[in-house]
Amino acid sequence: MTLARSFPDDATEWWIFLGSFALYVLGRWFFAWRQARREGDDHPVRAAFAEEDDSDAMTAATGGFRSYRQFSGFIVGAVTVVLVVALTDGRLRVSLLWVVVPLLVVALSYLDFREARKARSRV
Incomplete structure (x- = not known):
């Protein structure tokens, strides 16, 4: 098993x-x-690829996340994955991770x- 900070060993x-x-x-x-x-x-497709984010909008109060919702979503996602891994085993774990992640x-x-x-609508 690899540590969280190490690079993957397997392809x-x-x-x-x-x-x-x-x-x-x-x-x-x-x-x-x-x-x-929706906006007509x-x-x-060109508009989707041309979408840009302003990196200046990032705030330090939420650790680089633009909002508390993003931060909360990241934390809830991480906790969910940890709970699935901790509470399941074998094929159930693999199948749940293939669905949940x-x-x-x-x-x-x-x-x-x-x-x-x-952020774009405010500008």
Whole structure:
């Protein structure tokens, strides 16, 4: 078993990390595309890829998170994964993690999308 701070030893673990990151990015693009379609943009795909975040909006009070909702979502997601790992074993653990982790990643990407949308509407 590897420590949390160490790099993965197995190629499968790298694919899991890369897959989680890709799922997050795809979630953000999907939410931006859907928002552009609702607003009647002529090219919603182009608008989704052109979405930018202002890194200046980050605050130190929430540790780099833009809101307490993002911070709370991150903490709740981490606690949920730890509880699944601690309370289950074997195939049940694997199947629950294959369901719970993608849902948490998409939920976090949605929270980030909402915060970016709020920041853009304030400007």
